[in-house]
Structure formats: C-alpha cells, structure tokens
C-alpha cells in the first residue's frame with residue numbers, strides 16, 4: 001500500500017514529468033526553437049527520453065542505499081514517462097520529420113545504423129511499458145523481473161544511438177554513458193555481494209540444520 005507521503009511524492013513526480021512537455025509547447029508558441037524547429041523538437045524529446053531512462057535506472061540503487069521500500073511506484077511512473085517521451089520522439093521523426101513517407105522512413109532507417117539502436121531501445125521501453133501493470137507482473141511471474149532487467153540494455157542501446165549520430169561535441173553522450181555504466185555497475189556489485197553472502201551463509205544453515 002502506498003503511504004500518504006509516497007502518494008504526495010508520486011503526484012509531485014507526475015507533475016514534474018509533464019514540465020519538459022509544457023516547456024516545449026511554450027517554446028513552440030513563442031517561436032523559440034531556432035531555424036529548424038522540427039529538428040529541435042525531435043532532439044529535445046530524444047534528450048528527455050534519455051534523461052527519464054537514467055532516472056528510472058537510478059530508482060533501484062537509490063532504494064538500496066536509502067533502504068526506503070516502496071519506491072517501485074516511482075520507478076513505474078518514471079519508466080512510463082520514458083516510454084511517453086520516446087513515443088513522442090518517434091512520432092516527431094515519423095510524422096513531422098519524415099511526413100509519414102513510409103518508403104523514405106524504411107530507407108532512412110536501413111541506411112542509418114544509429115537509428116537501429118534507437119529502435120532497439122524503443123522496442124524494449126515499449127515492452128516494459130506494456131508489462132508495467134500489477135496484472136502483467138502476476139501473469140509473468142519470475143519472468144517479469146528478467147524482462148524488466150532489459151532496461152539496462154535499453155540504456156546502452158540509447159547511448160550508442162546518441163553517440164553514433166553526433167558529429168561534434170561528444171561530452172553529453174559520454175556523460176550519459178558514465179551514468180548508465182555507474183548504475184549498472186552498482187547493480188552488479190549488489191548482485192555479487194548477495195551471491196557471495198549466500199554462499200557463505202548456506203553452509204552455516206546446513207550445519208545448524210543437521211546439528
């Protein structure tokens with residue numbers, strides 16, 4: 001059950017998650033997007049998708065460090081925002097950038113390997129978004145956790161997608177790569193630590209049982 005405080009934070013995060021979109025609408029209305037507004041919209045939505053992906057990845061390490069159980073509601077919300085902004089990013093590409101010219105879209109995707117990684121990241125984010133409900137969690141059982149660990153490959157694919165298409169300053173993709181590798185490293189560290197502890201504790205448990 002979510003506590004009142006958690007509910008308050010949930011609504012706060014929900015509200016904050018809409019701010020990038022409102023800021024984008026404000027910039028569109030004020031004609032504040034530079035010489036190529038469609039590209040600017042597309043890029044801004046891609047950037048926010050990656051930011052929400054990193055925030056989603058950060059919830060479990062934060063929960064482990066703070067020992068604050070019940071943060072999964074925030075992870076679910078941030079994951080849905082990742083999906084939401086990714087879908088807007090894809091729509092900006094398909095509708096605004098390519099004008100729904102499917103043949104041109106197929107050719108462009110075929111000729112741009114960096115987009116393959118974007119598509120891969122999007123497929124994963126989509127699958128996670130579709131299976132986020134408690135109903136899907138119950139139906140998938142143990143496989144749910146395995147499926148939702150794909151968020152890490154999604155993060156890596158998204159960074160490659162970003163890295164590959166940039167020609168100039170690589171500072172931002174390098175920054176995101178470090179964040180994602182650090183979060184993944186933290187998870188691996190916790191996994192190794194638990195495995196090591198289990199190995200040490202199981203023989204102890206056996207001794208107690210037989211004695």
Ligand code: HEM
Nearest residue numbers: 039043046047049050086090093118119121122125158162
């Ligand atoms: C979770 C999935 C995705 C993430 C996180 C993501 C993220 C990004 C980011 C961060 C950028 C660079 C923005 C910048 O220059 O600051 C970008 C650019 C781009 N993305 Fe994605 N993307 C995703 C999926 C896709 C998909 C599925 C497509 C196409 C079908 C796509 C097409 C593009 C294109 C064409 C650009 C280049 C934009 C330009 O410079 O004009 N992305 N994306």
